[in-house]
Amino acid sequence: MSTNTINNDLVTENGIVFPSEVMLDLKHLKKVYPTPKGDYTVLEDLNLQIMKEEFVTIIGHSGCGKTTMLSMIAGLNEISGGNISVLGNHIKGPGPDRGVIFQSPSLMPWMTSLQNVLLGVNQVFPHATKSQRNDIAKYYLQKVGLEDAFNKKASELSQGMQQRVGIARAFAIKPKVLLLDEPFGMLDSLTRGELQDILIEIWNKEKITAVMITHDVDEAIFLADRVVMMTSGPKAKIGDILNINFERPRTRKSVLEHNDYYKYRKHLIDFLEH
Amino acid sequence: MSQGITLNKITKLIGLGFLSDLKALFARKLVKEDFIKFLRKFVVPIASIFLFIGLWHLGAKSLYNTEANYKIEKALTERGQVAADEMKACIASGDVSCQPNTLPSPAQVWGSFQTLLEDHKVISSDKAAFIEKTAALNETRVAEGKDAIVYTGRPSFVDQIFTSLKTVFAGFLLALFIAVPIGVVIGLSKTLRSSVNWLIQIFKPVSPVVWLLLVFMIVKTLTKNSNSDSAFIISFISVGLCSMWATLVNTAMGVSSVDKDYINVAKVLKLGAFQKVFKVILPSSLPLIFTGLRITLSVAWMVLIAIELLAQSPGLGSFVWEEFQNGAIDSNSKIIVAMFVIGGIGFLLDRIMLTIQNMVSFNKNDGI
Known part of the structure; x- marks a missing residue:
């Protein structure tokens, strides 16, 4: 397995070269929750570098601190120690440079799907004209297959459709980093597959650096360039990193038929079972 | 078909969903489930109304008999057998002078209701005639700079209803304009919330009578040198102050308990304070605000x-009080009429609020 060092291109076993720029850098990250019985350390000395245009999935047992880590990157959770930087700048609180797709779709139910996407677009492109902003929002809604539901209230959409709006909303604000917190965890497996395809299709176009938490081993392999495995808490850290050397764009079929697929799968399951 | 959908929507919106069920029942063939639905939603309530009226009738009859027997017995012990027989005959004849004074029967109340409507017709025609008669005179008086002569006759029952509605509406608006902004502000700030909590907890349970006295103390002084209608001002301010607490508490709760996911979205998108309040917090707390407003309106009513009764402000309250003081033969039944009218209007006001609530907020409520 190759190592990833700063200022050197990341070369994987198959010779795929990533641009050298480090997009997201987590250094000695620590998270402590004070409890009446003393401090509880969720994460300790967690180091992770994510390159530009890389798609990283994070897998680990429930409660190991994956979500804590992601919400710290999003700026929604305070950092107890160490630091997080985006393109070399330390983050201070949340901001639209880090788009988030939440586990629950978190749409404003009183708004239409278009208004939900526009809420972010208006914020990020304040100088664009109204029709330009509308066009951006509509473009991404079309991309997620909701061209017929621009004016449907979010509360009238199914869970899967709501999450599609969530994806459109996150991509439409053109973030530097996309953070996905188990976005398909609440969906049935058919819908989940559909949404994975939609996500990867948009991602192939936009190439936004992405960090995604998942519980699903197949999802982790299908979407990622690297799968990061976290050890169980407390004091969780990165246990292992697996490079997924499938060519992009990928199709589900080609991934499933690939010789290495079961090797990767076994690697991940072995890690999770120990 | 499209008309059916709109009818359905409207009846659902005003919480009278059973009307569209009724329509569906006649439109389709009579299926068993529909029949059961029809029974439950339409026949059972109507049957229970008749049952209620029947029980009321029996109860009123028995109270009437008790009161009559008491009167006869009293005549017997005080003035002998002859007086008792006279009293019996007098009661049986329906003479006004000796009727037992007790709970009126449904029929009597219905009679009084029609009397009151008749009375309203007479008074309105009187008023119209008066206005017509004085129109020419008033014109010259106004031209001369004098006050116009206004009709000062007794208000009818229907006039009283409208006066009461005016008062309750003014009070409700006052509550709305005080409680919603304050509720939003204290909902947003934990510090403010804890600083005014004691005030809310202490004033919320205060009885309407005490509020009236407090308002009376203040308004009396403030309106000393003006000729404004202080009885109306006192009563609507008291109504507002009594009823605003539910809205205040509900608004503060709604604003402070907005779904954390929405707040996170607002944070990630870095919405400004104004946008956060008007695009996220207020819409998401609207259902609770409206629940508060519905309680406020029903408390106000x-x-x-x-x-009204205490402030001697005209309206249904003073109507009830005057009828009680009056003690005429049909006073009791007029009071019961007023009771039903008050209840009916209260129900109607609640339905109106529910309709508005369903139109503006994102989660739909069925009327209960």
């Missing part, structure tokens, strides 16, 4: 009667 409930305390209004007591407040």
Whole structure:
């Protein structure tokens, strides 16, 4: 397995070269929750570098601190120690440079799907004209297959459709980093597959650096360039990193038929079972 | 078909969903489930109304008999057998002078209701005639700079209803304009919330009567040198102050308990304070605000009667009180008429609020 060092291109076993720029850098990250019985350390000395245009999935047992880590990157959770930087700048609180797709779709139910996407677009492109902003929002809604539901209230959409709006909303604000917190965890497996395809299709176009938490081993392999495995808490850290050397764009079929697929799968399951 | 959908929507919106069920029942063939639905939603309530009226009738009859027997017995012990027989005959004849004074029967109340409507017709025609008669005179008086002559006759029952509605509406608006902004502000700030909590907890349970006295103390002084209608001002302010607490508490709760996911979205998108309040927090707390407003309106209508009665402000409250003092033969049944009218209007006001609530907020409520 190759190592990833700063200022050197990341070369994987198959010779795929990533641009050298480090997009997201987590250094000695620590998270402590004070409890009446003393401090509880969720994460300790967690180091992770994510390159530009890389798609990283994070897998680990429930409660190991994956979500804590992601919400710290999003700026929604305070950092107890160490630091997080985006393109070399330390983050201070949340901001639209880090788009988030939440586990629950978190749409404003009183708004239409278009208004939900526009809420972010208006914020990020304040100088664009109204029709330009509308066009951006509509473009991404079309991309997620909701061209017929621009004016449907979010509360009238199914869970899967709501999450599609969530994806459109996150991509439409053109973030530097996309953070996905188990976005398909609440969906049935058919819908989940559909949404994975939609996500990867948009991602192939936009190439936004992405960090995604998942519980699903197949999802982790299908979407990622690297799968990061976290050890169980407390004091969780990165246990292992697996490079997924499938060519992009990928199709589900080609991934499933690939010789290495079961090797990767076994690697991940072995890690999770120990 | 499209008309059916709109009818359905409208009846659902005003919480009278059973009307569209009724329509569906006649439109389709009579299926068993529909029949059961029809029974439950339409026949059972109507049957229970008749049952209620029947029980009321029996109860009133038995009270009437008790009161009559008491009167006869009293005549017998005080003035002998002859007086008792006279009293018996007098009661049986339906003479006004010796009727037992007790709970009126449904029929009597219905009679009084029609009397009151008749009375309204007479008074309105009187008023119209008066206005017509004085129109020419008033014109010259106004031209001369004098006050116009206004009709000062007794208000009819229907006039009283409208006066009460005016008072409750003014009180409700006052509550709305005080409680919603304050509720939003204290909902947003934990510090403010804890600083005014004691005030809310202490003033919320205060009785309408005390509010009236407090308002009376202040308004009396403030309106000393003006000729404004202080009885109306006192009663509507008291109504507002009594009823605003539910809205205040609900608004503060709604604003402070906005779904954390929405707040996170607002944070990630870095919405400004104004956008956050108007695009996220207020819409998401609207259902709770409206629940508060519905309680406020029903409390306002409930305390209004007591407040009108004490403030000697015209309206249904003073109508009830005057009828009680009056003690005429049909006073009791007029009071019962007023009771039903008050209840009916209260129900109607609640339905109106529910309709508005369903139109503006994102989660739909069925009327209960």
